[in-house]
Amino acid sequence: MELNHQALETPVRDASTVVLLRDAPQGLEVFLMKRSGLSDVLGGAYVFPGGKLDAADAIDDMPNRLDQSPQALHAALNEPALEPHNAAALYVAALREAFEESGVLFAENANLAVSNKTTAEAAELLKNGESFPAILAQLGLRLQTQYVQPWSRWITPKMASVSTKRFDTRFFIAAVPNNQTATHDNFETTTSVWLAPRAALEEYWSGGIALAPPQIMSLAHLSHHQTVASALAEARSKPPAVIEPEPFDYDGIRTITYPGDPQHSVRQRALPGPTRLRYANKRFEPIDGFEALFEI
DSSP states (O other), X not given: OOOOOSOOOSOOEEEEEEEEEEEETTEEEEEXXXXXXXXTTXXXXXXXXXXXXXXXXXXXXXXXXXXXXXXXXXHHHTOTTSOHHHHXXXXXXXXXHHHHHHOOOOEEETTEEOOHHHHXXXXXXXXXXXXXXXXXXXXXXXXXXXXXXXXEXXXXXXXXXXXXXXXXXXXXXXXXXXXXXXXXXXXXXXXXXXXXXXXXXXXXXXXXXOOOHHHHHHHHHHTTOXXXXXXXXXXXXXXXXXXXXXXXXXXXXXXXXXXXXXXXXXXXXXXXXXXXXXXXXXXEEOTTOGGGGGOO
């Protein structure tokens, strides 16, 4: 992964990401997809389903397609400056991206749980160019925001380390419904895998996969949970952490600091794990080595 050395003056874009989880015999697993090498955002890296907010996510009729009110969703995000309508749009973006990129549809109809047949119909409509709001309307679906929980908020700094764009990304976590299968779309993403958080980080450390710092830190955080229920319980118990990394260069080495680091402007920790990563060996890693990722 190449390092960016130019300050970004572009405006920050709202975005949403869904970290899909499942319980496996060995414990909690996370769904990761490899972005196409042609992508202008994290090309070749393994990521969670997600993307920027679309105008259609905020259309006036969309709140009627949600199981919770915009006010309830606004409260869950814990962003006082955000309008409830925009909070609802971020949830819509999260669920839309999960469907478009992984095929997982968090929705219900009059018969409650969405069947495999309905999911297949929705996928076919998407393939034929129908918009997400149109798909919901045609199939009589209501999005189930109750199944996704706000997890963290990552704001790209002006001196972005691995991106040429700035995003204000709300990370959500969710269990994949039992009757659905997550898979890559063979367009924006080229392959996918389920891995335990620590196993994913071991793959990264050995050079098997590429990860960006938000994914590294998110996986390190999730490694403290053995079950989906445990992760969801933590998410429900407190407001999502806000992380705006503060990078600096010293002797030609890029270091990213996080809240709680002595050189970060926010003194209180926001996450478990290291409070800084440095760019070495063409990757970001803790100064104290691999095991430092799992510190509490």
